[in-house]
Amino acid sequence: MTEVSDAEVGLPDDRPELTDEQVAFLASVFDLVRDGQTETVTRYLDAGVPVNLTNPNGDTLLILAAYHEHAALVGALLDRGADTERLNGRGQTALSAAVFRQQAGIVTALVSHGANPTAGSPDARATAAYFQLTEMSALLDADAIPPVATARADD
Known part of the structure; x- marks a missing residue:
């Protein structure tokens, strides 16, 4: 199993040690993501749970939400x-998970937010090609999905 650093999980270097109860709570957030409990998860995120929280397998909340087909949570x-x-620990991204699960809406959301179709191993394009997912391959075309407009710092 690959060790994940505090920085990779999104925790500050000078954080206090977590209690067993806190660790159990954070682990429960992953179960909520798997179950698609968008309202509860977003409430926890807004209260301070790191958005890039990562489990011991390297799965982030985003990877799990994409794999379990929860578009609203993604x-x-x-x-x-x-x-x-x-x-994650297997070199997979949220995008490759969404492609594997053939979730066009999630793929679109991820790509429009900058997900790289060639990141990871296997990457999203290789996943689509291997499983002959032509619709997913078409979505991964560089011109198929416009990026999300983001506010600039000087606006």
């Missing part, structure tokens, strides 16, 4: 700045 995580380029 959108909420992206709106809160979830990192689309994080790799």
Whole structure:
């Protein structure tokens, strides 16, 4: 199993040690993501749970939401700045998970938020090609999905 650093999980270097109860709570957030509990998860994120929280397998909340086909939760995580380029312990991204699960809406959301179709191993394009997912391959075309407009710092 790959060790994940505090910085990779999104925790500050000078944080206090977590209690067993806090660790159990954070682990429960992953179960909520798997179950698609968008309202509860977003409430926890807004209260301070790191949006890039990562489990011991390297799965982020975004990777799990994409894999378990929870489009609303993927959108909420992206709106809160979830990192689309994080790799889990198997080298997979949220985008490759969404492609594998053939979730066009999630693929569109991830790509429009900057997810790189060639990140990871296997990457999203290789996943689409291997499983002959022509609709997913078409979505991953560089011109198929416009990027989300973001506010500039000088606006």
